[in-house]
């Protein structure tokens with residue numbers, strides 16, 4: 001069975017976790033809150049969601065959890081900026097235990113994509129992608145994306161396999177919501 005890991009997969013990426021399970025992945029979902037995880041698991045039609053309860057800011061715990069995984073083909077990561085080392089830790093642990101894997105990192109609208117990529121210590125066998133969340137211009141104003149739009153955009157990005165995908169828009173930047 002194909003295996004995926006979704007970091008933060010109980011929040012705005014919940015629909016991504018469910019889609020991957022419907023696509024035949026065993027989906028490991030990393031988060032902290034049991035209630036939100038249970039709500040996600042209740043929505044699974046087919047396939048598996050395997051919870052990993054850990055705080056990604058706790059590097060030693062994160063490492064320990066990653067040692068339990070192997071053969072992960074796909075990682076989708078939404079990691080807050082207060083855990084700058086978490087993705088590196090995850091990739092270093094997973095990399096020796098798979099031949100080739102895809103990583104889709106979801107980031108906020110202000111992220112310097114090139115700077116972020118350069119800050120990562122990407123293993124040779126990773127194909128790394130970035131998904132930037134922008135905003136929507138409508139009705140003479142603008143607003144941030146809602147969860148449904150975010151998950152749909154991430155699913156599109158995984159399907160299209162592009163190196164960089166913008167969900168919504170980041171231009172013109174002056175039109176971003178307050």
Ligand SMILES: NC(=O)c1ccc[n+]([C@@H]2O[C@H](COP(=O)([O-])OP(=O)(O)OC[C@H]3O[C@@H](n4cnc5c(N)ncnc54)[C@H](OP(=O)(O)O)[C@@H]3O)[C@@H](O)[C@H]2O)c1
Pocket residue numbers: 007008009010011012013030031032033034036054055056057078080108109133134135143144145146147150
């Ligand atoms: N450009 C945009 O339009 C844009 C960009 C970003 C966000 N947003 C909106 O803002 C809302 C709130 O954002 P959010 O960041 O709270 O996203 P969220 O995806 O709703 O929640 C964060 C996810 O990460 C997990 N998580 C958070 N901190 C963690 C930690 N230290 N260790 C392990 N897992 C952790 C959470 O699970 P646990 O709580 O169980 O740990 C949850 O699964 C989103 O729902 C979205 O609609 C919009």
